[in-house]
Amino acid sequence: MQSNQFIVSLLVSNHAGVLTRISSLFARRSFNIESLTVGVTQDPSLSRMTIVSWGDEYLREQIVKQLHKLVDVKKVQLMDQDRIVVRELMIVKIKLEDGKLAEVMQAVNAYRANVVDLSPSSIAVEITGEPTKLNAFLNFLSKYEIIEMCRTGPTALGRGSYCLENEP
């Protein structure tokens, strides 16, 4: 985790090529992307993106300003990290050695994770939470053999009246 990490939320047009425009902007201007999530909103013409990036004050400002210039970007906001809910989803499949199920289940319960698949030789667990919680869970699992895993990257929403509005 970078200490100078920040989250940018965007409302963008929901049509083909928008993701490319945004990722290509980041690539060509040497902006960092830690993660990017995107999904359609209650207005089907708009998608909401959450980009986690890192960098100094200059980069933050440039990222927001350059994103703002894209025609398909309707709203950009550098999120105030104290006023947002951040969640990420992770699914981890671990190798199940004999007699280890109970131990794994204890951790699953402690972390409020869910078992989503169980086979004689493996167990798949989903966990949702702040990235730090996911990291802690992953850290715990490191004593087992992780067969494969995936993380969605964080997505974020402002609390209460702190909203992204589709107004220029």
Add this chain to the structure above:
Amino acid sequence: MQVMVISLQIPADREYPSIQEALQWNHCRAFFYMWASGSAGVFAHTEKMEAKMVMTGARIVIETLLEHGVDTIFGYPGGSVIHIYDELYKKRGELRHYTTCHEQGAVHAADGYARVTGKPGVVIATSGPGATNLVTGIANAYLDSSPVVAITGNVPTHLLGRDSFQEVDISGITMPITKHNYIVKDIRALADTIHEAFSIACSGRPGPVLIDITKDVQTGTTEYEPSGCPTIHLPAQKKPADLDEKELDEAVQLIQAAERPYIYCGGGVVISNASEELLAFAENIDAPIGLSLMGLSAVPYVHPRFLGMVGMHGRYGATKILHESDLLIAVGTRFSDRSVGNKAEFLRNRKILQIDIDPAEIGKNLEVTLGLHGDAKAVLAALNSRMPRQRHAAWSRVVEDMKAHPDNNLEMDPARLTPQSIMDAVCRRMGEHVVATDVGQHQMWTSQYYRFKKPRTFITSGGLGAMGFGMGAAIGACIGSGKKRTVLFTSDGSFHMNMNEMATAVSNGLPLLVVLLNNHALGMVRQWQTLFFDGRYSHTMLDRRTDYVKLAEAFGAQGYRAETNEEFEQCLDAALRVQAPVLIECLIDSDERVLPMIPPGGSINDIILK
């Protein structure tokens, strides 16, 4: 009984291929009775014709162009735009199309046209190679903020993504070099897309927009309704009325506190047509003006406030005085590395007020004290109205003394044919005319020596520095200036890149004066090799055997060669007698250098004068 009464009122400025079309034409307020043959008086009466009518996509392209006031197009036909060209044929009385030799020439022409007129330049190219040949020109327009609308055809939608014949993803290719681009796969979106494209290209900070139109969209039909060219407001674009009062007040305070203010302007001042406001501002705050390459022609060369170009090959006094100022007021410039050099030296002991229409430019390349977001013309006018008149007697003396400084002199050797004597001679005879350049030493000599009088008379590839820009750009500029005589300064290196466009100039009888400075070398790179690579002239001495006089004649133009100033004057005499393309080859020394020069990343302290 058969009754037929037709009464038509059609716009006088439009030609109609047939009455049928006139009846359908949406602008035409026709009162008419429709007659159905054979039947007994089927009668229809319409007070005002329905605004909508059914058209092909290709026709919609042409109609929307006309709606946006386009009367000039540059382009090159091909299989994927053949339907658009067919519609163009029908409207050839209203839309003049110039066919170049290569799509690159066409897009540079559209760019040159846009810069001279301030109107959007339109270019059409076919799919695949036609589209990829536009890429350099689009990048050029992007880096110099020129409003170019590029229309390309593409294969039919069902063949997209299958590596079909002449298929390329041109919207993907041009994504980083356009302000925005589109691929139209649904004819219902076509008209709105074109309107949006014009609006985006021309508003705020202008730039190129590309519209890729699949062939089935061109051949399909839909209802079309003239929309009155809606303006699309991007969130980042503020209108002049939105100037921030608080920022303006802060700017006024900053300027009032300054003892040695300096105004440094870029292309934004030309684009914004802010020359008058700029000169008033300079008087008002008693400050000298330096211009970037793109800013040249914004103020008259001979104006007492003007010190010259700033930057790598800027005038000594312009750069030196900048480094002695305590406040730099930057208008419409992005502080490119070529103008700034060493950032730390550029910023030392100096506050910076940056005015730009693009908020992302404020603070992008240099940390500034204060940014003012807005159109240059509006911001300068607002500052002028708020600014009490300033006087800086001591600073003015410093500036005046600098003008007389020996290092600021532009000495000319009258005995030889030199870049300076060439510029001087052309300028004396054609000072009011539009001048385009290619890229390299001759471009810098033009920027140093040419005495521009009016804005939009200097057309050059600034940001991209694209050799080969000149021929196309000069053609576009010539057409944009009403086919007035236009000068192109070029060189043996640049000219060889796109000299084919001489044929375009000849075909269209354009009074283009091509002044080719032949130093038998890629002079600018050679100069760097002299200065920084101990004279290792790797591949920069051109062993061309081109006979430019014969070449010009082969193209159907006139060609002359000059080795002395007298000969050059005689060539000019001859050239100015004809209203057609003329090329004058000027033989200059291979060792002619562009001076002064501040090495890349250097400051005024590193300036090379001799």
